[in-house]
Amino acid sequence: MPELPEVETIVRVLDRVLAGRKIDGVRELGKMRLPFNTKSAARSLSGATIVGVRRRAKYLVIDLDSTTALLAHLGMTGNFHLDSAAEPLQKHDRLVISLAGGDELRYSDARRFGFVKPVRAARLGDWPDELSHLGPEPLERSFSWRAMLERARGRKVPVKIFIMDQEVVVGVGNIYASEALHAAGVDPRRLAGVLDMDEWKRVVAEIKAVLRRAIRSGGSTIRNYRTVDGNEGGFQRSLHVYGRGGQACLRCGSEVEQIRQGGRSTFFCPKCQV
DNA sequence: CCAAATCCCTGCGTGC
DNA sequence: TGCACGCAGGGATTTG
Numbered sequence: 322m323p324e325l326p327e328v329e330t331i332v333r334v335l336d337r338v339l340a341g342r343k344i345d346g347v348r349e350l351g352k353m354r355l356p357f358n359t360k361s362a363a364r365s366l367s368g369a370t371i372v373g374v375r376r377r378a379k380y381l382v383i384d385l386d387s388t389t390a391l392l393a394h395l396g397m398t399g400n401f402h403l404d405s406a407a408e409p410l411q412k413h414d415r416l417v418i419s420l421a422g423g424d425e426l427r428y429s430d431a432r433r434f435g436f437v438k439p440v441r442a443a444r445l446g447d448w449p450d451e452l453s454h455l456g457p458e459p460l461e462r463s464f465s466w467r468a469m470l471e472r473a474r475g476r477k478v479p480v481k482i483f484i485m486d487q488e489v490v491v492g493v494g495n496i497y498a499s500e501a502l503h504a505a506g507v508d509p510r511r512l513a514g515v516l517d518m519d520e521w522k523r524v525v526a527e528i529k530a531v532l533r534r535a536i537r538s539g540g541s542t543i544r545n546y547r548t549v550d551g552n553e554g555g556f557q558r559s560l561h562v563y564g565r566g567g568q569a570c571l572r573c574g575s576e577v578e579q580i581r582q583g584g585r586s587t588f589f590c591p592k593c594q595v
Numbered sequence: 596c597c598a599a600a601t602c603c604c605t606g607c608g609t610g611c
Numbered sequence: 612t613g614c615a616c617g618c619a620g621g622g623a624t625t626t627g
Contacts, residue, residue, distance in 0.1 A: 397620060432604045585620060
């Protein structure tokens with residue numbers, strides 16, 4: 322499942338291979354979570370040149386040489402691949418963007434939790450309005466322990482749920498929330514509002530650290546995430562608690578517990594995390 | 596305002 | 612081998 326490091330990895334490759342390429346046309350092969358509106362999209366996209374690809378939270382923005390951009394979210398199983406037009410389509414390809422020269426940028430998504438859609442930016446290079454509700458980027462300075470301590474005051478939601486709230490901080494999904502809290506030694510069931518300054522210092526530092534390390538490894542391949550070239554990420558080998566319920570904590574040897582919070586699995590060590 | 600529940604979707608692992 | 616079933620979860624939306 323793509324979280325921030327996986328999306329960052331994909332964006333870096335897409336930016337490199339797509340910048341400067343011209344769009345010839347688009348075809349929608351199957352419905353996505355949000356409607357694509359092929360007809361009006363074809364008008365605004367055909368003939369446009371891709372300027373670059375950026376990431377905000379877990380969203381991808383494909384900038385064009387106009388105030389229209391393509392906004393994408395990979396959901397659980399979304400992926401982009403760049404194929405020759407002669408290459409046969411795959412079962413879950415949902416959208417095909419034909420590029421001048423014969424290549425096709427294809428968006429595939431088995432479970433349709435993701436989408437690609439044209440959006441309008443006020444000015445070239447602005448983030449589209451659809452992203453205006455998002456909290457700070459975790460790897461930027463605005464994501465600080467001071468800000469978290471302030472933001473969490475009075476909140477009675479478990480800290481793991483809190484750090485996965487995209488209005489609080491973006492890009493921290495289920496895998497990295499468990500990992501960061503384990504590294505910080507904080508029990509995921511604690512309420513966000515009761516964490517003290519030292520605990521927020523550790524949580525914020527570990528969120529940054531685990532995300533940076535995961536980006537360096539090209540992300541985590543848990544089920545079906547692949548880079549644009551079809552390669553697996555490498556960070557799944559560095560996971561300390563996620564997916565390791567019943568196994569020994571790598572730090573203290575106690576049994577890693579798996580519980581459910583907000584309908585999602587949480588993994589933690591009851592001895593290391595207090 | 597806040598918190599919790601619900602929904603969307605399909606591949607995959609498990610048990611019989 | 613085949614089938615039924617439960618699980619995986621990001622984020623928008625609904626309910627309490």
